[in-house]
Amino acid sequence: MKIVVLNGSPKGEISVTMQYVGFIQKKFPQHELKIINIAQRAKQIENKEETFQEIIEEIKEADGILWAFPLYVFLVHSQYKRFIELITERSAAAAFKGKPAAILTTSIHFYDHTAHNYMQGICDDLDMKFYASYSAEMRDLFKENERERLLHFFQGYFEAIVRKAPAINVYSPLYLQPSEYTPKTSPNPIDTCGRKIVIITDAEQDHSNLKQMVDRVAEHFTGQAEVINLHDIDIKGGCLGCIRCGYDNTCAYSGKDGFIEFYTNKLKTADILVFAGKIRDRYLSSLWKTFFDRGFFNTHIPSLAGKQVAFLISGPLGQLSSLRQILEAYTEWQQANLVGIVTDEEPDSQKIDNCLRELAIRSVEYANSHYIRPTTFLGVGGRKIFRDEIWGHLRFPFAADHHFYKTKGLYDFPHKDYSTRVLNLILGWLIKIPAVRKKIYGTMMISKMVEPFQKLLSKL
Ligand SMILES: Cc1cc2nc3c(=O)[nH]c(=O)nc-3n(C[C@H](O)[C@H](O)[C@H](O)COP(=O)(O)O)c2cc1C
Structure with missing residues (x-):
């Protein structure tokens, strides 16, 4: 064969x-x-x-x-x-x-x-x-x-x-509902409180909905947002996978194209980032993918920590739960805050208008209060994989990561928690005694679990 x-x-x-x-x-x-x-x-x-x-x-x-x-x-x-x-x-x-x-x-x-x-x-x-x-x-x-x-x-x-084994498709074909977004209300600018806002898009000439969404959000930000099209950035090529960045985050492309400067001067200095893209097959465009891959010169260091991130997506995101998860997980592992995702799937342009305005309001509100929502399994799980890898097999060649994880206290393995270790040792022995075990797993467990919380509440 x-x-x-x-x-x-x-x-x-x-x-x-x-x-x-x-x-x-x-x-x-x-x-x-x-x-x-x-x-x-x-x-x-x-x-x-x-x-x-x-x-x-x-x-x-x-x-x-x-x-x-x-x-x-x-x-x-x-x-x-x-x-x-x-x-x-x-x-x-x-x-x-x-x-x-x-x-x-x-x-x-x-x-x-x-x-x-x-x-x-x-x-x-x-x-x-x-x-x-x-x-x-x-x-x-x-x-x-x-x-x-x-x-x-x-x-x-x-x-x-x-044996010419049969197969059944798991993923339904994407149903592309052509709905046109045309803003219905006049823009209603909000006070951006001096926040630095950058909107990054890959909109092309015929991406009317995406362009309109970008324009509308930019208008809400009282013209304070800088809109950058990825097509205008000098990107010589995709990530080479060479891991030259591992030592000190210096990319092999440094000085050869405009990507590092763009990422460092525009993204890293922003308070609010809006990523806008049109779905292409079951992801965004390969240009957006180049952006994410080339961002790897920051290796496993969350380079957008503390920022507010919002997505404007044109296309059937509602049918692409895996892509939605990628956007959520990307934001979480970056230790940024996902303000929200607005798509053009909604046929009522007025509703999209309202959601875009809400997105802009929340971005500024959260930026002002430095709100970062708690991470879910997406962020917690990912962080633990990186932590274990950088501590172990990947310490070389990712020297910069190791330095960062060590100095920022990211090696938070449970074995450093000495009081829990002592408690586990004592309780581990105690539950071997049948009478004690019966009591602990019988009446004590539920009440003892909330006891420390109750103590805390009475103090607060
Ligand atoms: C830029 C870059 C991005 C990567 N992203 C991921 C990732 O998202 N998830 C993962 O598990 N491994 C990731 N890896 C690790 C590679 O998938 C892994 O090292 C793979 O075995 C490399 O295979 P290759 O030598 O065939 O290119 C990444 C590696 C590089 C260099």
Whole structure:
């Protein structure tokens, strides 16, 4: 069988993910795993029509397609995303139709599920026969049991292809309700209290709704907001994945394009950030993805901590819960405050007007009171993954992260909590005594749980 491997690493074949593919190839020599470097050659694929067509021809002839990619900031790399956009832009979806598809990712399991959701959604949109996805932790290949698990997965995938296994789409096609947003009320400016407001958009000429939403929010901010279009920023390319930023947050592109300056001078100095984008397939545009990937020069340091962040989204966000989660999680891990998300799905322009004004009011209110809403599992879970990784395996090469986490007290492992440790030791022994155990788990548990709260309340 011939399996086409669409490689999503910007590092081409010198990539962790491709070592996993190499392992599969070694164990299944009867099948050909043809690797095509997508993310690394994205510009060439886009600019040279023949290169794109050659890939499509390979796909047509393949018995199966493996989407093999590293996790990049909650999703696939921006250049892989661009290739996915080209498939519909160049009407090449038919080549994928009915092909048995599987996903293989390597990552540190930080939002691997949102990347998988996205990619499976794309497979469903392309009408492929989706087998399953496999999320390998980047070091799994060193463990024998993980290697066995991986082989199991691929054995199953190959067998499914042979028996023409059926598949049912998980993600419904997106229903695109064309509703036009035209502001109904005249702008009603609010006092921005001297806050620095930056609106970043990727709006293009024909993105009428998005442009109108951006304009309306800017008007509410009494013209104090600076509107920056990502198309006007000199961005030479996507993140290279080189991790040169690991040492001291110096990007390989430093001095070569305008992104670092833009991020440092515009985003980091703002009090309120409004991100505005139009949905493209099941995410925002690949340009927005480039923005998020290139922001990685800050490595695992929350570079937008304390800021108010709002999103203006044009498109069917209500049908893309995974994308909504990415926007929420991005804000939470940044330790910023998600003021809200306004979309143009609502057919009543008046309601959108009202929501945009409310968004502007709350942004300033929260900025004034420095309000950051508590993090949910999205932020807490993500922070713990980073904390453990930077303390352990990723301390090298992420030296800047280690310094930051250490000085900011982010290594808050429970083993430092000595009073809880002593209490756990004593209670751990006590509950071994049947009579004590009966009492604790019987009558005492519920009342003792609230006792410290009651003491606190009586003091406050
Ligand atoms: C810019 C950048 C962004 C990353 N984003 C994520 C992420 O969101 N989640 C995650 O679990 N790992 C993330 N990683 C880790 C990579 O996914 C992981 O190291 C992967 O194995 C690299 O594979 P490759 O060598 O094939 O490119 C990121 C790495 C880089 C360099």
